[in-house]
Amino acid sequence: MQRLFSVALLLLLVVTLSTANRRAKNHKGKHEKSGQASECSAAETRYGKCVPGHGDCGEGLRDATCKDQTTRISCRIPCNWRKEISDCKYKFGAWGPCDSTTNTRSRSGTLKKALFNAECQATVKVTKPCSPKVKRTRGDKKSS
Structure with missing residues (x-):
C-alpha cells in the first residue's frame, strides 16, 4: 500500500512539473517589457521606421528612443501595403x-x-x- 502511494505521489509531481513547464513555454516573451516603458510615456518616446528583416515586407525591427536610450522593438510591415x-x-x-x-x-x-x-x-x-x-x-x- 505504501508503495502504491509513493508511485501515485511521484506521478502527481511529474504531471504538475510538466504542466508548469508547458505554461512557461507558451507565455514566454509575451509579457516582457523593456525598462524604458515605465520611465517614458508614449509621447516622450520617438520611434524609427520599421525595417523588415528580409525583402520589403514582413517581420522587422524599429528603434524606440527615450531619454538617450535606444532599444530595438519588433514590428511588421504587411506584404500587401x-x-x-x-x-x-x-x-x-x-x-x-x-x-x-x-x-x-x-x-x-x-x-x-x-x-x-x-x-x-x-x-x-x-x-x-x-x-x-x-x-x-x-x-x-x-x-x-
Missing part, C-alpha cells in the same frame, strides 16, 4: 472606374490614426492595375 504609409492608418473609399489611358484605378483615403508618432499625410491616393477580367452580371451566360 505601401512602405511609405505603413505607420499611418487610413479609411478608404471604393475603387474608382478604370482609367483606360493608364490602365489603373484609384481610390483615396483619409487619415484615421498615426502609429508610433509617425508624420502622416491627411489624405492619400493609391492606385492599382485594372483587372484583366471583365465582370459579368448574373443574367449573362457563358458563351462556348
Whole structure:
C-alpha cells in the first residue's frame, strides 16, 4: 500500500512539473517589457521606421528612443501595403472606374490614426492595375 502511494505521489509531481513547464513555454516573451516603458510615456518616446528583416515586407525591427536610450522593438510591415504609409492608418473609399489611358484605378483615403508618432499625410491616393477580367452580371451566360 505504501508503495502504491509513493508511485501515485511521484506521478502527481511529474504531471504538475510538466504542466508548469508547458505554461512557461507558451507565455514566454509575451509579457516582457523593456525598462524604458515605465520611465517614458508614449509621447516622450520617438520611434524609427520599421525595417523588415528580409525583402520589403514582413517581420522587422524599429528603434524606440527615450531619454538617450535606444532599444530595438519588433514590428511588421504587411506584404500587401505601401512602405511609405505603413505607420499611418487610413479609411478608404471604393475603387474608382478604370482609367483606360493608364490602365489603373484609384481610390483615396483619409487619415484615421498615426502609429508610433509617425508624420502622416491627411489624405492619400493609391492606385492599382485594372483587372484583366471583365465582370459579368448574373443574367449573362457563358458563351462556348
